[in-house]
Amino acid sequence: MLSLVTYLAGAASSPVRAGSPSEYVVTAVVLVAVWGAGRSLRLRRAYLEELKDRAARLERAHAADTRAARAEERSRIARELHDVVAHHVSVMTVQAAAARRVLASDPDLAREALSAIEHTGRLAMAEMRNIVGVLRTDTRADARAELGPQPGVRDLPSLVEQMREAGLPTRLLVEGEPVALPAGVDLAAYRLVQEGLTNSLRHAGAGAEAVVTVRYEPYELDVRVEDDGRGAAQEMELSSPPGHGLVGIRERVALYGGILNIGPLPGGGFEVRARLPLKDGQ
The missing domain is CATH 3.30.565.10 (Histidine kinase-like ATPase, C-terminal domain)
Structure with a gap:
């Protein structure tokens, strides 16, 4: 645009008339076209830079959301595993202590306590399999069939x-x-x-x-x-x-x-x- 203005000002003030008015018009049109092309190129470059910056921001936001989701999932898994393991292990510990106390004096009662420990252990394993099964990525029908409902x-x-x-x-x-x-x-x-x-x-x-x-x-x-x-x-x-x-x-x-x-x-x-x-x- 500055080139066009300079050209027109020079042409108007010059004492020498070297060309016809049509030549000046053509030259002005060319300068306008060049200026428009340059401006369009600058705008396009700025637009592409903005798109790249926006894509980078979205990628960072997506990565942050993914990390937050994974942290929440780890917390949920830890909570579920703790609830299952801590409960059943506590019950098994009490039952084992009772079996030890009566092992010599009452073998039958000790055997009942050991059977209860075995049953509790099986329950713990079943619940843990359900929790781990929920985390599996395999979505086949036979895999889903292995999963039991959550307790309630x-x-x-x-x-x-x-x-x-x-x-x-x-x-x-x-x-x-x-x-x-x-x-x-x-x-x-x-x-x-x-x-x-x-x-x-x-x-x-x-x-x-x-x-x-x-x-x-x-x-x-x-x-x-x-x-x-x-x-x-x-x-x-x-x-x-x-x-x-x-x-x-x-x-x-x-x-x-x-x-x-x-x-x-x-x-x-x-x-x-x-x-x-x-x-x-x-």
Whole structure:
């Protein structure tokens, strides 16, 4: 554009008329065309640079999202594995200790305890296979057929019975009209009860009893595990940092917008309680 203006100014002020007006017009058109081509080239280069920069930003954002998703998946896997392994290993440890104490005096009772250990080990292996199976990338029909459903509230009676066999007297109370639960809430409720009973088995002390209460309310599921232990569980919770199991419970309850209470009861004993919202009463 500067060349065109200079040319026109020079042509208009020059005392020498070396060419016809048409020649000046042609020259001006050529200069305009060259200027337009240069401008278009600069704009195209700027546009391509912007596209490259945008693609780089999108790639970085995608990589960050992928890392966050992988971290969340690792956390979920660790939480599931901990819940399965910690519970079953705790039960097996208690049963093995009981078998050792009565091995000489009551071989039949010791054999029953060993059978219970074997059964508990098989349950642990089955649950771990389910968790690992979910992580498999193989989507063939036969692979999917190997995967069992995740545990839920429907499986609490067998969990309570397992705790009784392990030596912790446990009762299950179901209040309200049962409704179909979302899969995530169903699993979260089961894991909360599992962790709460495992905590009672480890720390409530000899002679303690546990009560599991599941209350269905119109817009809420109230799940509570209480024991009447005399201080062991309270001391464990208040004097040591929270373990992975309790952290996992907090994460699960927070994920579904619930309210969690963990701590000693006023009259003695310990409580793990969660109130999980249900959308539209389901």
